[in-house]
Amino acid sequence: xxxxxxxxxxxLLNMNTKRITAGVLIAAAILVPVGYVxxxxxxxxxxxxxxxxxxxxxxxxxxxxxxxxxxxxxxxxREVVVGQISExxxxxxxxxxxxxxxxxxxxxxxxxxxxxxxxxxxxxxxLHNSPMxxxxxxxxxxxxxxxxxxxxxxxESTYPVLCTTNDRLLLFYRRTDSDGARPYCFRMSxxxxxxxxxxxxxxxxxxxxxxxxxxxxxxxxxxxTTADVDLLFGVAVEGRVRDVYHIRSSDSGVTWQDGTGxxxxxxxxxxxxxxxxxxxxxxxxxxxxxxxxxAGQLAAIWIDYDSAxxxxxxxxxxxxxxxxxxQEIARQGLVCYPAGACIVSVSPPVVLVSxxxxxGRYEIAEFSFIDQQWQKAAEPRLSSRTAHDLVRPMxxxxxxxxxxxxxxxxxxxxxxxxxxxxxxxxxPEHLSP
Numbered sequence: 364x365x366x367x368x369x370x371x372x373x374x375l376l377n378m379n380t381k382r383i384t385a386g387v388l389i390a391a392a393i394l395v396p397v398g399y400v401x402x403x404x405x406x407x408x409x410x411x412x413x414x415x416x417x418x419x420x421x422x423x424x425x426x427x428x429x430x431x432x433x434x435x436x437x438x439x440x441r442e443v444v445v446g447q448i449s450e451x452x453x454x455x456x457x458x459x460x461x462x463x464x465x466x467x468x469x470x471x472x473x474x475x476x477x478x479x480x481x482x483x484x485x486x487x488x489x490l491h492n493s494p495m496x497x498x499x500x501x502x503x504x505x506x507x508x509x510x511x512x513x514x515x516x517x518x519e520s521t522y523p524v525l526c527t528t529n530d531r532l533l534l535f536y537r538r539t540d541s542d543g544a545r546p547y548c549f550r551m552s553x554x555x556x557x558x559x560x561x562x563x564x565x566x567x568x569x570x571x572x573x574x575x576x577x578x579x580x581x582x583x584x585x586x587x588t589t590a591d592v593d594l595l596f597g598v599a600v601e602g603r604v605r606d607v608y609h610i611r612s613s614d615s616g617v618t619w620q621d622g623t624g625x626x627x628x629x630x631x632x633x634x635x636x637x638x639x640x641x642x643x644x645x646x647x648x649x650x651x652x653x654x655x656x657x658a659g660q661l662a663a664i665w666i667d668y669d670s671a672x673x674x675x676x677x678x679x680x681x682x683x684x685x686x687x688x689x690q691e692i693a694r695q696g697l698v699c700y701p702a703g704a705c706i707v708s709v710s711p712p713v714v715l716v717s718x719x720x721x722x723g724r725y726e727i728a729e730f731s732f733i734d735q736q737w738q739k740a741a742e743p744r745l746s747s748r749t750a751h752d753l754v755r756p757m758x759x760x761x762x763x764x765x766x767x768x769x770x771x772x773x774x775x776x777x778x779x780x781x782x783x784x785x786x787x788x789x790x791p792e793h794l795s796p
Contacts, residue, residue: 421471421488422524422582427759428474431504433484435470443470443488447506456506458486458498465490471523473532475555476587485556487515487523487534495520495536497556515559516550526583528590528615532556535565535594537579546630547579547596551616565619566596567630580604582653584661590615593661595653598633603647606638607665609680609687622685639687640678642667652758656709664692664704664714675704675716677737692730692737693718703755712737715744715756725752 425434432448443459461468470486482503489495495516501508519539526533532552539545547566550559566579581596592612597604610631612619619627621636640663642648650665661680666673675692693716702717702725712732717725720743727745730737745753 421467421469421522423472423759424469424757425759426472426474426484428482428504432759433472433474433506435472435486435488437465437468441468443468443486445470445472445484445486445506454506456509458509459488459496459512461490461493463490467491467521471525473525473527473556478555480555480557487525489516489521489523489536491521492519492539493521494518495523499556516548516562520548522580524581524583526585526592526594527587528585528592529587530590531615533583533585533592533616534559535581535583538562545579547581549616564630565594566598566633582650582663584653584655586655591655591659592616593653593655595639595650595663596633597648597650603645604649605642605647606633607640607648607650607663608633608636609639610636622680622687624685639680640665640676640689645669651703652705654706654709658710660709662706662709662712664706664716666704675718677712677714677732679712690732690737692716693728693739695719702752703757705756705758707758715758717752717754717756720746725754727753727756 421435424436425432427433430449434446434448436444436446438444441461441464442457443461444455444457446453446455458470467490468488470488473485473487475481475483475485480499483500484506485497485499487495487497494514496512497515498509498512500506501510515534516536516538520536521539522535522537524535526535530553532555533549534552535547535549537545538548544567546564548562548564550562552559579596579598581594583592583594585592590613592615593609594611595607595609597607609622610619610627611622619629619631621627622639640648640650646667646669648665648667650663653661653663655661659682661682663678665676665678667676668674672694674694676689677692678687678689680687692714695718704714704716707713707715707729714730716728716730718728720726726743729740729744731740732738745756
């Protein structure tokens with residue numbers, strides 16, 4: 364063991380981008396400085412990386428390019444990590460380290476499809492009360508070397524949500540002001556993330572009121588072939604998110620409209636908007652995924668829950684009438700935190716949901732909308748061969764001929780313990796086994 368530790372220390376002290384062999388992984392892990400890379404080979408990828416936390420609000424948590432997917436998480440050692448995963452092997456690079464654990468810490472990832480940075484991975488990350496940073500790999504397709512981090516948003520900025528259109532990258536985030544107000548803001552980049560415009564406040568409460576003591580989260584969907592952006596955001600009032608709103612842009616975020624197409628004056632006062640998803644009483648909402656098909660049809664999967672039960676819902680927007688309809692997919696005990704769901708296909712509707720099985724473990728179930736009703740597949744799409752729960756399913760949609768589903772595997776209750784794993788399952792289109 365001593366010789367292995369010495370080997371690990373020697374490799375760490377004498378390399379800039381050298382990959383550490385799996386044999387010294389455990390011995391050297393605690394000594395890894397920012398920017399160094401750990402390597403593992405695990406053909407099944409059942410437990411790709413231990414003691415890491417997949418992000419909950421920062422989007423997207425993973426992107427794909429060719430045979431590789433890139434995913435981000437935060438370790439129990441307070442490291443912001445990016446993994447490069449293929450069907451043969453996986454690497455993980457530490458890109459930042461904080462002084463305390465934070466569930467806001469994992470990064471949102473961006474992979475420019477064109478321009479001078481094409482193929483290079485760019486990450487955006489922050490804590491609850493820190494500036495937002497960005498860092499990019501030095502070369503395309505290689506996470507072993509990173510350029511120095513830069514500050515994208517100063518002050519207290521968190522929840523990075525990225526959205527791409529045909530000519531812009533939009534960065535949405537929540538800012539916390541000194542008076543406790545928490546406006547929801549965004550910045551534009553026209554050079555694939557190298558620089559950003561000044562801040563625009565997108566969502567606020569009534570004038571002089573701010574969103575003091577409460578918070579906003581959002582999910583957005585864009586399309587690199589159009590200038591359309593759809594944004595769903597939930598606003599917590601007195602600690603509970605009861606209403607979710609929809610606004611959209613047809614010019615890459617320059618101007619914004621409500622669901623009826625009426626022009627909005629920024630900042631949006633959410634009190635004046637009509638909620639497209641709503642719960643009553645002590646129940647809350649949590650939108651897990653929003654997607655748009657090539658024909659422009661928009662759909663979201665979300666959960667209406669309280670301490671007793673949860674209802675997994677599908678909401679679909681009719682682009683002709685600008686109206687939303689909601690259908691119930693499944694109902695059972697609490698599945699919201701940290702289980703989750705994702706959309707695989709809008710047309711035809713196919714979703715993946717983390718639900719408890721007969722043994723009380725979470726597994727990934729597949730639901731399809733057939734004969735005007737939601738039907739659950741007879742067999743789970745993904746189930747664990749260990750005593751872990753499968754949670755946070757997420758479909759990665761980028762170039763290539765496959766759908767890639769990433770899920771977090773929760774080893775112990777309580778997401779604050781940061782005891783989760785990253786699992787990657789490579790599935791062909793239409794979820795063929």
